Amino acid sequence: MTTYSAPVEEMMFLYNHLKDNKDYNEIQKFKEINSDLVKDILDQAAKINQEIVHPLAKVGDETPCVYENGVVRSPPGYKQAYQQFIKDGWTSLSCDPKYGGQGMPKTVSTFFEEMLSSSSLSFKLYSELSIGAYHCILHHADTKIKNKFLPKIVEGKWSGTMCLTESQCGTDLGLIKTKAEKQEDGSFLLTGQKIFITSGDHDLTENIIHLVLAKIPGAPPGTKGISLFLVPKFNVNDDGNIGTRNGVKTLSIESKMGIKGSPTCVLNFDNAKGYLIGKENKGLSSMFTMMNLERIIVGIQGLGIAETAYQNSLAYAKERKQGKANNTNTEKADEIIKHADIRRSLLSMKSIIEGERSLSFWLSQQIDVSLNHSDENIRKNANDLVSLMTPVVKSFFTDMGSEITNEAIQVFGGYGYTKDQGIEQLFRDNRITPIYEGTNSVQAIDLVFRKVLKEKILNNFLKLIQKEISEHNNNQQLKKFSNIINDKIDIINKFSNWLEKRNKEKRDDVSASCNDFLKILGYLSLAYSWFKTTKVSLSLKDQNKNFYNEKINTANYYFDKILPRINAHYESATSGSDIIMNAKFG
């Protein structure tokens, strides 16, 4: 089994020294949240994750969810752990106090999301979609529905789902067939089948609130005719108590590569009673409130799982003795952490993980500002950055999760391939993250066609980086980093100019290069994070030499060893798509 120790020191370093959004401190709502309180929360979070959640990871993998006689049973121990989890209030962390939430900012709740991902993604998924449902209802439902459903969701007594996918459509939601027929009382009856529904049914909560995309007969074709409905597993009486069973039935659960402790359901809606959320035919945009925050959290899943993979390979490398390193004088075998190639592998993981954590902390600040700042322009500006970075964090972090968990297996050698160590499970659990909530290719298309070419919001981010660099132009110790970043910004500028041009002349050139563009922006974003970390570390060095010198060293690794990948992506992408479109594929 793997071990996990929450990186609270790393998180507090970010919280204390990298809260660098100048508008953040103006948010009235979070005035009282100070470093001591955050430290206290993180310590508590570490405790429940290490002691209660993390042991569930292996249990869920070995004793997956079971579907029998129409009922889904969670793995052994999940129910008890969930009871503790909601009793301690973890589902309510970032929710509005109006509905029983604790009102914590994203800067704090994102740390918690990471810990939970590191501990057990399967267990996390039972409550994760609830937070998505919470946001969707909060922003789009009427007061009556909010008052009826939100407190129970915040409390964790009821959970939520997102029902989008049908067998004929995942990416292309314009193709959905589920029907919603309006009733005289204003409610709807939904009929259709949804697949791949995470936590679609289980025994942890007394009710499950499905948010379902469906078409009202006569609606416009395609994505313009999709509406959003709230469909509870059990109807809820006006007094808030659970009533009769609604017409939602679980037909089966999937047998999957990983996240076996999480039930992925086929749900059948047969005249199930539902309530319209938001306006008719505007369901997709309401769902996207949920989707966008959810996509960032999926990125955090990739980060969290990578952290566990790193921690365990590091521990193994310090223990396992094999072969002689170059500069040791003993006769016996050395710990493999003394071998340069193993160190390279570990540093590669570490530099990506710490860069990602720093980037996601910065992004959490932008989310907090975008949702809570009193100035509309400031909100808008922050929102643009969130919008730009959403597909990047979703795809880049999850792809890096695959890379890092794959490398972790390799550090363990043969032991990485057996089930005992739990390492191979991390790869399998993570492998869903580049797929769900919109595949990484869909994210890349969203980034390039929508965010870069249509909304043109890339430049704000590049300016932010350039401003950061130029403010430290006189700092000789940062010169190396500034120069490299400037080179990479040149590349991304050339790339986006090329995209602009090709978009007018040959859209396939753009489509074929979206993935490379996303990768480049991902690597550059982490470079931006490492630049800021290095700047802070240089100035604080004397306070904790070990900690800050290691940060500076890891930054150097990232710049020297990881960033060269940008050039390969650029060269590969900008050779165009003629060859790609010419292929006949036998």
Place this chain on the structure above:
Amino acid sequence: MTTYSAPVEEMMFLYNHLKDNKDYNEIQKFKEINSDLVKDILDQAAKINQEIVHPLAKVGDETPCVYENGVVRSPPGYKQAYQQFIKDGWTSLSCDPKYGGQGMPKTVSTFFEEMLSSSSLSFKLYSELSIGAYHCILHHADTKIKNKFLPKIVEGKWSGTMCLTESQCGTDLGLIKTKAEKQEDGSFLLTGQKIFITSGDHDLTENIIHLVLAKIPGAPPGTKGISLFLVPKFNVNDDGNIGTRNGVKTLSIESKMGIKGSPTCVLNFDNAKGYLIGKENKGLSSMFTMMNLERIIVGIQGLGIAETAYQNSLAYAKERKQGKANNTNTEKADEIIKHADIRRSLLSMKSIIEGERSLSFWLSQQIDVSLNHSDENIRKNANDLVSLMTPVVKSFFTDMGSEITNEAIQVFGGYGYTKDQGIEQLFRDNRITPIYEGTNSVQAIDLVFRKVLKEKILNNFLKLIQKEISEHNNNQQLKKFSNIINDKIDIINKFSNWLEKRNKEKRDDVSASCNDFLKILGYLSLAYSWFKTTKVSLSLKDQNKNFYNEKINTANYYFDKILPRINAHYESATSGSDIIMNAKFG
């Protein structure tokens, strides 16, 4: 479940048009092997693989091997399939007719290895090690042992294993503890425990012949005191019949990420009777006869599994409709193969797979020459090329296998993550290949420190490439490819000069860059293969326009889209190892 159709046309293209080793035709032994015969063998091979072996892949994954009461049972259907397999003579394909083999060259048997890997790696592993054992016995045992054991192994009635690893050592065989004590009759009694023994015990054959590394008391320490022994599961009487059970016991089998249809055993040797193979204390070099050929076959496994992943993603992409492509006029969703990004992904797989197949065909010629040519110098020269390429093919093909099976999952989206389609199994099955028979890092160290720096056999290969290019200097259609290859050869030359220098000044710089060097040589080798394929395709184009134009197009893809990776590896590696060695890792 996946489907599989053996790429016989691709293989015959190589056999008919890329048999380009000028010394190959001088091998007397293979004079009678002609294209018709090879085609006939491949058609038969395709049939058994498609119809009998491939269905076993999913069976083995869903109903893994079982260990009960000291006995290992193979998955349902494996026994019957194996009976057919040996009845048709597939275990004897490349073996010496003297012992009942069919005497086929590696150029042919390698194609078969690929098909078997594509169909079911688990099933393949039951006979694969037998061929390794065959080679080891053939080259190092005395006549009596050869006559006693080889015919049964060739026939497939007995199988073989390689027993190297112990719990404290995989990579570092100097640490083995298994003891072998000499008896008066010249035999030995072996005592110790071996782990990770592929096909270490099973019910497909009537006997299992273990090749075991052990130490004779008083032997020199480390790798210089290791001897090799043949230890049968059942003792064999002088008349060749099976006798009493020997002191080898199976303690357990591993629960693994993949290849679940193949038993990975912990074997206990308790005064088990064994026979010395080769000279005392020279066991490691005898074992390497087996290991080296085996390592190439592991590379072929990566290629074979990638082929199945590619075939299935291609078929899915032609069928699945989702989203609108850029240049189609329908209102409805298009097949995803019309999307540029999916095409890019498929072409990436295809260009690597076909390049690898071509490289491994070339390498098979070198093996045939190195083993069978009458001229010692020619043998030596070919052997050097085989020696250089062994770690490259092992590591590069298996790493690309991970990349390609991972991409295949992505093409399938959510369906790639569920068990039904069998796609995720390909990733899991392949994932052992970068680990066993020496991890890919060990291969990279072998390549750089032994082959490049010590034996200095890189230049022969580079000269071969340069010769090939310079012979077609006047061919304008090949100019683009020549220029790119020349650029990449410059890089690899600069890199190897750097290695020479760093090896004298700072060995950690070399150790930290071995993996990057191997990758670069891998990419360059495939470029060499694609160059030859393009040359041939240009000259034959009028005979089969579709086939050859597609080859030329795929070559262009490989050069434009894949080769830029070389530069990133070079830049990353040659920034040295100071940062790597400075890291404190908390």
